[in-house]
Amino acid sequence: xxxxxxxxxxxxxxxxxxxxxxxxxxxxxxxxxxxxxxxxxxxxxxxxxxxxxxxxxxxxxxxxxxxxxxxxxxxxxxxxxxxxxxxxxxxxxxxxxxxxxxxxxxxxxxxxxxxxxxxxxxxxxxxxxx
Amino acid sequence: xxxxxxxxxxxxxxxxxxxxxxxxxxxxxxxxxxxxxxxxxxxxxxxxxxxxxxxxxxxxxxxxxxxxxxxxxxxxxxxxxxxxxxxxxxxxxxxxxxxxxxxxxxxxxxxxxxxxxxxxxxxxxxxxxxxxxxxxxxxxxxxxxxxxxxxxxxxxxxxxxxxxxxxxxxxxxxxxxxxxxxxxxxxxxxxxxxxxxxxxxxxxxxxxxxxxxxxxxxxxxxxxxxxxxxxxxxxxxxxxxxxxxxxxxx
Numbered sequence: 256x257x258x259x260x261x262x263x264x265x266x267x268x269x270x271x272x273x274x275x276x277x278x279x280x281x282x283x284x285x286x287x288x289x290x291x292x293x294x295x296x297x298x299x300x301x302x303x304x305x306x307x308x309x310x311x312x313x314x315x316x317x318x319x320x321x322x323x324x325x326x327x328x329x330x331x332x333x334x335x336x337x338x339x340x341x342x343x344x345x346x347x348x349x350x351x352x353x354x355x356x357x358x359x360x361x362x363x364x365x366x367x368x369x370x371x372x373x374x375x376x377x378x379x380x381x382x383x384x385x
Numbered sequence: 386x387x388x389x390x391x392x393x394x395x396x397x398x399x400x401x402x403x404x405x406x407x408x409x410x411x412x413x414x415x416x417x418x419x420x421x422x423x424x425x426x427x428x429x430x431x432x433x434x435x436x437x438x439x440x441x442x443x444x445x446x447x448x449x450x451x452x453x454x455x456x457x458x459x460x461x462x463x464x465x466x467x468x469x470x471x472x473x474x475x476x477x478x479x480x481x482x483x484x485x486x487x488x489x490x491x492x493x494x495x496x497x498x499x500x501x502x503x504x505x506x507x508x509x510x511x512x513x514x515x516x517x518x519x520x521x522x523x524x525x526x527x528x529x530x531x532x533x534x535x536x537x538x539x540x541x542x543x544x545x546x547x548x549x550x551x552x553x554x555x556x557x558x559x560x561x562x563x564x565x566x567x568x569x570x571x572x573x574x575x576x577x578x579x580x581x582x583x584x585x586x587x588x589x590x591x592x593x594x595x596x597x598x599x600x601x602x603x604x605x606x607x608x609x610x611x612x613x614x615x616x617x618x619x620x621x622x623x624x625x626x627x628x629x630x631x632x633x634x635x
Binding site for chain 1: 432434435436437470503504505506537539542572574575604605
């Protein structure tokens with residue numbers, strides 16, 4: 256009987272030990288996942304695309320093939336504009352004097368035109384993937 | 386080192402996507418025994434365009450050989466608009482006409498779509514769909530929760546909707562159902578994108594070719610269209626379902 260009590264007590268202690276060991280492990284895992292997410296966010300190169308006077312600056316964006324890129328679109332006009340490209344499969348509105356972010360790629364080498372839907376005659380550009 | 390972490394995260398994201406799709410396929414097979422009525426509807430994409438409104442009209446025509454379900458027409462008209470960058474709300478009126486009956490308004494619906502991730506940020510793009518439906522003539526209510534996922538493969542896009550439907554009311558058996566809708570499409574041009582769609586619900590499943598596209602009618606004015614023929618799978622499914630959608634975005 257004693258042996259049984261001793262065994263039960265040991266088992267409980269083992270469980271508690273495991274619990275204490277698991278808690279930091281879970282915390283570490285969560286931190287690791289968070290770090291990976293932050294690293295992934297930070298590792299994606301960012302380029303800026305300015306909208307001013309209903310034109311894109313620069314009008315030509317060069318990015319490497321096979322690389323995902325974060326494009327920060329900054330609208331310096333007081334009116335909204337929409338970045339649109341069927342070739343890039345992207346459509347994103349930017350409010351007047353506001354900014355937004357889109358992700359493009361990884362892409363094959365080639366040219367991918369884009370335009371502003373509100374001012375399509377002037378707001379034009381192209382992504383060149385090399 | 387950063388690149389290594391980046392790869393790990395992409396690997397994790399890819400793993401989540403693959404696990405989700407495995408469950409998805411399993412549930413799509415299971416759902417044939419669970420969900421009510423026709424499963425053919427439309428495939429939702431997990432994206433919201435800010436400052437956009439739309440008027441949509443969609444129709445479904447079903448035909449069956451003897452022993453199958455009745456010939457049926459389902460028509461829906463809706464108005465929707467976006468709220469901020471990530472939410473899109475839509476109100477529907479649903480009408481139905483069977484072979485033996487007159488056309489009549491059946492139900493109204495409220496629907497909210499929530500874009501969860503930025504397009505292209507992760508290995509797949511995610512969104513949620515919530516839909517409440519109330520019939521006019523019977524005490525039948527329905528609440529749908531859906532997971533929307535889309536992934537790009539170059540010019541190909543694959544989209545999946547996994548729907549959990551709760552039905553209740555005095556005129557219907559209280560129950561949970563599931564339904565699945567999947568689409569693979571090739572972005573050939575803005576005006577023409579061919580694809581294939583698969584639907585599965587209770588007593589009905591189907592697969593068939595679809596075509597879709599959009600035409601610009603001016604600044605922030607677009608006419609979007611979809612059409613498809615879904616061939617029934619199994620003896621309980623309608624032989625053919627023809628679906629059409631016309632959407633004016635502004």
